[in-house]
Amino acid sequence: MPGRRSVVDYSLQRRAVLADVRSGRTGLFEVCDASPYLTRAARYHGRQTDVPCPVCRRERLTLVDYVYGEGLGHVSGQAKTEAELARMDAAQEEFSVYTVEVCRGCGWNHLDSSYVLGVEPEPGRQPRRRRRTATD
Numbered sequence: 306m307p308g309r310r311s312v313v314d315y316s317l318q319r320r321a322v323l324a325d326v327r328s329g330r331t332g333l334f335e336v337c338d339a340s341p342y343l344t345r346a347a348r349y350h351g352r353q354t355d356v357p358c359p360v361c362r363r364e365r366l367t368l369v370d371y372v373y374g375e376g377l378g379h380v381s382g383q384a385k386t387e388a389e390l391a392r393m394d395a396a397q398e399e400f401s402v403y404t405v406e407v408c409r410g411c412g413w414n415h416l417d418s419s420y421v422l423g424v425e426p427e428p429g430r431q432p433r434r435r436r437r438t439a440t441d
Contacts, residue, residue: 308394309420319415323359333360337412343369346384347407354406364410368417374400376423390422399423 325331337360339347351367358364370390373381376398385393390402400423407414 308422310422310425312418312420314418315416319417322415326360333411336360336415337408339407339409339412339414343405343407343414344409344412346371347409350384350386351407352387356406358408358411358413360413361408361411364408366406366408366413369405369407371403371405372400373403374398374423376400394422395424397423399425 322331322336326333326336346369347367351369354366354368356366358366369384370387372383372385372390372393374397375381377400381400385402393400399421401419402422403419404417405414406417
């Protein structure tokens with residue numbers, strides 16, 4: 306994605322978690338706990354990789370992108386495909402994307418990276434706030 310900014314890579318944290326699993330300090334039930342929503346999002350919105358699961362080694366990992374941002378309204382917190390992210394990048398104000406890797410076989414899941422997309426706010430201009438209604 307060409308417009309990525311403020312990229313954070315969580316691979317060192319992932320490596321530490323896997324080292325704890327291999328040494329027995331952390332149980333598999335603690336790291337292979339993908340929710341049904343995450344596995345469903347991986348199935349319908351994720352993108353398959355060639356990387357084998359570091360826990361079961363049987364399945365290939367799937368990456369799922371979740372979007373969050375004040376200006377997104379009801380879309381905030383939803384899983385999006387790469388095509389949807391590209392459209393949102395051009396049309397939306399700044400928002401955050403969190404990429405989660407998940408194994409649909411054993412349930413391993415870990416935050417892979419996060420970054421910012423969307424139209425950057427102009428310097429000195431406050432981002433547009435969503436109007437609050439009586440039900441908010």
